[in-house]
Amino acid sequence: MERCTCSSSSQITHIIILMCVFVVMSATLVHGQGTRVGFYATTCPRAESIVSSTVATHFRSNTAIAPALLRMHFHDCFVRGCDASVLIDGSNTEKTAPPNLGLRGYEVIDDAKTQLEAACPGIVSCADILALAARESVVLTGGRSWLVPTGRRDGRVSLASETTDLPGFRESIDSQKQKFSAKGLNTQDLVVLVGGHTIGTTACQFFSYRLYNFNGTASSDPSINASFLPQLQALCPQNGDGTKRVAFDTGSENRFDASFFANLRNGRGILESDQKLWTDASTRAVVQRFLGITGLAAFNVEFGRSMVKMSNTGVKTGTDGEIRKICSAINS
Ligand code: HEM
Ligand SMILES: [Ca+2]
Numbered sequence: 001m002e003r004c005t006c007s008s009s010s011q012i013t014h015i016i017i018l019m020c021v022f023v024v025m026s027a028t029l030v031h032g033q034g035t036r037v038g039f040y041a042t043t044c045p046r047a048e049s050i051v052s053s054t055v056a057t058h059f060r061s062n063t064a065i066a067p068a069l070l071r072m073h074f075h076d077c078f079v080r081g082c083d084a085s086v087l088i089d090g091s092n093t094e095k096t097a098p099p100n101l102g103l104r105g106y107e108v109i110d111d112a113k114t115q116l117e118a119a120c121p122g123i124v125s126c127a128d129i130l131a132l133a134a135r136e137s138v139v140l141t142g143g144r145s146w147l148v149p150t151g152r153r154d155g156r157v158s159l160a161s162e163t164t165d166l167p168g169f170r171e172s173i174d175s176q177k178q179k180f181s182a183k184g185l186n187t188q189d190l191v192v193l194v195g196g197h198t199i200g201t202t203a204c205q206f207f208s209y210r211l212y213n214f215n216g217t218a219s220s221d222p223s224i225n226a227s228f229l230p231q232l233q234a235l236c237p238q239n240g241d242g243t244k245r246v247a248f249d250t251g252s253e254n255r256f257d258a259s260f261f262a263n264l265r266n267g268r269g270i271l272e273s274d275q276k277l278w279t280d281a282s283t284r285a286v287v288q289r290f291l292g293i294t295g296l297a298a299f300n301v302e303f304g305r306s307m308v309k310m311s312n313t314g315v316k317t318g319t320d321g322e323i324r325k326i327c328s329a330i331n332s
């Protein structure tokens with residue numbers, strides 16, 4: 001009798017172990033990288049709400065924080081994966097490289113981290129704070145929410161030289177596609193994610209060359225709408241202040257909507273790289289999906305999907321990396 005109980009309980013143990021292996025394996029398969037929705041549900045149940053409320057508080061006093069945080073997460077993911085490498089201070093770190101000089105909002109991440117360390121010390125990574133803050137930025141500006149898989153761990157390396165993985169504002173569509181495809185993102189993801197420019201601003205220095213003597217032509221970029229050109233020239237006078245900021249999505253810079261794509265169709269894109277999404281036939285086909293009455297719903301759904309893909313690039317999970325104590329420095 002005793003023997004019988006013993007063997008059946010060991011069988012049950014086997015079944016339980018097999019079930020656990022199955023659950024872990026399928027969770028890994030779903031997200032490919034080992035992140036999962038609700039990673040902090042038992043270890044730090046308030047993690048997501050702490051990040052949301054911190055971003056919301058900062059947003060109330062400065063709405064520019066939303067686009068800033070969305071961009072920061074993108075710049076993190078494209079260099080060494082989403083591992084918070086973009087946050088590390090020091091000489092020759094990513095932060096010091098030209099593409100990152102305009103990043104803003106580090107104080108919001110630090111604020112969230114301080115509160116998370118008080119609530120659940122050593123549990124929540126800076127990489128996850130960035131991913132959650134990016135979603136909150138979209139929600140606060142009127143976009144649709146999505147489930148963010150968490151469980152990223154923080155990297156210990158940050159090199160300015162690696163920021164060449166980021167696409168530039170003069171980049172051809174072929175080269176933009178290549179840089180996205182190197183991160184596992186296809187042409188549709190490219191167009192959808194650049195749609196993040198539906199919020200936020202750019203400094204004149206990144207596009208005023210399109211307004212005057214473009215490519216030595218003594219004229220402007222022919223893809224700029226003729227009635228829009230004088231408006232842009234008034235905003236960014238020749239040899240004027242290159243740091244002055246101009247909205248990407250004219251008329252809707254604070255709303256996470258599909259207006260950015262209509263502006264591209266109308267020759268009202270600000271960056272050369274953005275306007276090319278319309279000029280090039282392969283990306284124009286994707287832009288067209290986000291125009292018209294079904295456009296906004298399609299964009300909202302696809303943005304969440306593509307963000308989940310981007311947020312999973314090169315993530316460190318399990319025992320890789322570390323949980324930083326301070327987001328701006330690796331643990332000593
Ligand atoms: C080909 C790809 C891309 C290029 C060339 C590009 C380039 C730029 C440039 C030049 C700026 C202005 C920076 C400044 O003035 O300081 C900017 C801002 C911004 N980018 Fe992109 N970007 C790209 C893709 C993306 C993606 C994928 C996202 C997000 C999913 C994104 C989100 C933003 C946001 C929200 C801003 C505004 C930041 C602010 O207002 O503080 N960008 N981008
Ligand atoms: Ca990174």
Ligand SMILES: [Ca+2]
Nearest residue numbers: 198249252255
């Ligand atoms: Ca907009």
